[in-house]
Amino acid sequence: MGDDGGKGGAATETPDVSPGASFQVFVDMANLHNKLKLLNYDDEYVVKWRMKPISRIHFAVQTNAGDQLHAFIALAAWLFQKGGTKFDKPSEDDDQSVLLANIIAQFKKLGHDVNVSANKLRAGSGEPVVFILNRLADDALKNSGFTWRSPEKPDELPDADDAGEKDDDNEIDVNKIDEEMFNKDNDQDEYEEDETILNMEALTKLGLKSNSVGAAAMSEPEIRPELIMESTTDATEWKLEVERILPQLKVTFKAENKDWRARQEQRLTYKTQIASSLKDAEQMLTRFHTDIAKSLEEIATREHYINSQLSDHVQEFHRQQNELALAKQHYRQCSTGITEKSQQLAQITAELQRIKEEMEETGQNVTDGGPLVRIKKAIEELNRDIVRVDVRIAVLEHTLMQSKVREKEEANDEKADFLLNEPDFD
Known part of the structure; x- marks a missing residue:
C-alpha cells in the first residue's frame, strides 16, 4: 500500500508534456511568417511603414528586448488596421505600457480569450507574443477575404495488381x-580527357x-x-520542333571543384599571374626604396648643415628663454602685490562710497523744508480742533445752564404751590 502510494505521488510529479513542446513556439512563429507573406507585409509594412523585416524566429527567441518590443507593437498595430480595427501607428515617443494595455484591450474586444499581463509582453518575445500576433493575422486574413482551399486529392493511378506485374x-x-x-x-586512363x-x-x-x-x-x-x-x-516537323525548343534550352557547364586537374591548372594560372605582377611590383618597390633612401640622406645632410649654421642662434634663443622665464616670475610676484593692493583699494572705495551716501542723506535732511511744512500743517489742524472743542464746550455750558434754570423754576413753582395749599391751623 505504501509503495503504491509512493509510486502514485511520483507519477503525479512527472509532467505530461511532449519533449517537443518547447519547440512549438518556433512552429507558430513559422506559421505567422507565412501569414504575413500572404498579407503582403513586405510592401505594406516594411516599405510603407519603414520597418525592419522579421525572420522566422524573430519573436521565438529573445535577442534584443527593446527592438523586439517595438517591432511587436508596430506589427500588432498594422495587423489591427489590416483586420479593420482602428489603431494608430505607434511612435518611439509613446508610452509602451499604455500601448501594451491598448493592444490587450483591443485584442479582448475582438473576442479572443487571453490571460496575459502587459509585463509578460514587455519582453517582446515568447509564446504570448506569437499567440497574439497569430490571432491578429488570422483576423486580417479573414478581413481581406482570404480563404484556405481544401486539399486537392490527385487522381489515383492503377494499382500494380490490376496493371500486371512490371x-x-x-x-x-x-x-x-x-x-x-x-x-x-x-x-579509363586518368590522364585522358x-x-x-x-x-x-x-x-x-x-x-x-x-x-x-x-x-x-x-x-x-x-x-x-x-x-x-x-x-x-x-524532317520538316523535326526542324520546326527544334526551332521552337531551341530558345528555351540553356547549356551550362559547371566546373568540378573536386577535380585535381582543374585545381592544378588554376594554381598554375595564379602562379603565373603572381609572378608577372611580382616583377612590376619589385621594380616599383626598388625604385621607391632608392628614392626614399636618397631623400632621407639629403634630409639628414640638410639637418646637419642647418644645426651647424644656427648653433649661435640656438644658444641666443636659449638665453632669451631663460630671461623670459625670469621676467615671467618677476611679473607673477608683482602681480601678487598688485592683487593685494587692488583688494585694499576696493575696500577703501566701498567705505568712501558709504560715507558719501551718509553725508548726502544728512545734507538732504538739513536743507529739506518738508518737516517744517508738516509741523505748520499740524499746528493748523490743532487750532481747528481747538475751535471745534471750544464750540462744543460753549454748547454744553449753554445746555447745562438751561437745565439749571429749568430746575430752579420748577422748584419755585413747587414752593409756591405748597404755600398756597398750606392749611391754616389758626
Whole structure:
C-alpha cells in the first residue's frame, strides 16, 4: 500500500508534456511568417511603414528586448488596421505600457480569450507574443477575404495488381545511368580527357510501354537500339520542333571543384599571374626604396648643415628663454602685490562710497523744508480742533445752564404751590 502510494505521488510529479513542446513556439512563429507573406507585409509594412523585416524566429527567441518590443507593437498595430480595427501607428515617443494595455484591450474586444499581463509582453518575445500576433493575422486574413482551399486529392493511378506485374528494368533510373557512366569513365586512363559517352546498355533497359485501357493494360515489345536508329519522324516537323525548343534550352557547364586537374591548372594560372605582377611590383618597390633612401640622406645632410649654421642662434634663443622665464616670475610676484593692493583699494572705495551716501542723506535732511511744512500743517489742524472743542464746550455750558434754570423754576413753582395749599391751623 505504501509503495503504491509512493509510486502514485511520483507519477503525479512527472509532467505530461511532449519533449517537443518547447519547440512549438518556433512552429507558430513559422506559421505567422507565412501569414504575413500572404498579407503582403513586405510592401505594406516594411516599405510603407519603414520597418525592419522579421525572420522566422524573430519573436521565438529573445535577442534584443527593446527592438523586439517595438517591432511587436508596430506589427500588432498594422495587423489591427489590416483586420479593420482602428489603431494608430505607434511612435518611439509613446508610452509602451499604455500601448501594451491598448493592444490587450483591443485584442479582448475582438473576442479572443487571453490571460496575459502587459509585463509578460514587455519582453517582446515568447509564446504570448506569437499567440497574439497569430490571432491578429488570422483576423486580417479573414478581413481581406482570404480563404484556405481544401486539399486537392490527385487522381489515383492503377494499382500494380490490376496493371500486371512490371519489370524493374522497364523504368529509366537517371541516377543509375549517371552512376554507371561515372564508373565507366573512371575505368579509363586518368590522364585522358572526359568525352561524352552514350550508354547503350542503359538504353536497352527501356521498358515496355504500357497503355492503360480500363482496368487492363496492354504491353508492347521491348524497343531495341537498332530500331531506335531508324527514325520515322518527318524532317520538316523535326526542324520546326527544334526551332521552337531551341530558345528555351540553356547549356551550362559547371566546373568540378573536386577535380585535381582543374585545381592544378588554376594554381598554375595564379602562379603565373603572381609572378608577372611580382616583377612590376619589385621594380616599383626598388625604385621607391632608392628614392626614399636618397631623400632621407639629403634630409639628414640638410639637418646637419642647418644645426651647424644656427648653433649661435640656438644658444641666443636659449638665453632669451631663460630671461623670459625670469621676467615671467618677476611679473607673477608683482602681480601678487598688485592683487593685494587692488583688494585694499576696493575696500577703501566701498567705505568712501558709504560715507558719501551718509553725508548726502544728512545734507538732504538739513536743507529739506518738508518737516517744517508738516509741523505748520499740524499746528493748523490743532487750532481747528481747538475751535471745534471750544464750540462744543460753549454748547454744553449753554445746555447745562438751561437745565439749571429749568430746575430752579420748577422748584419755585413747587414752593409756591405748597404755600398756597398750606392749611391754616389758626
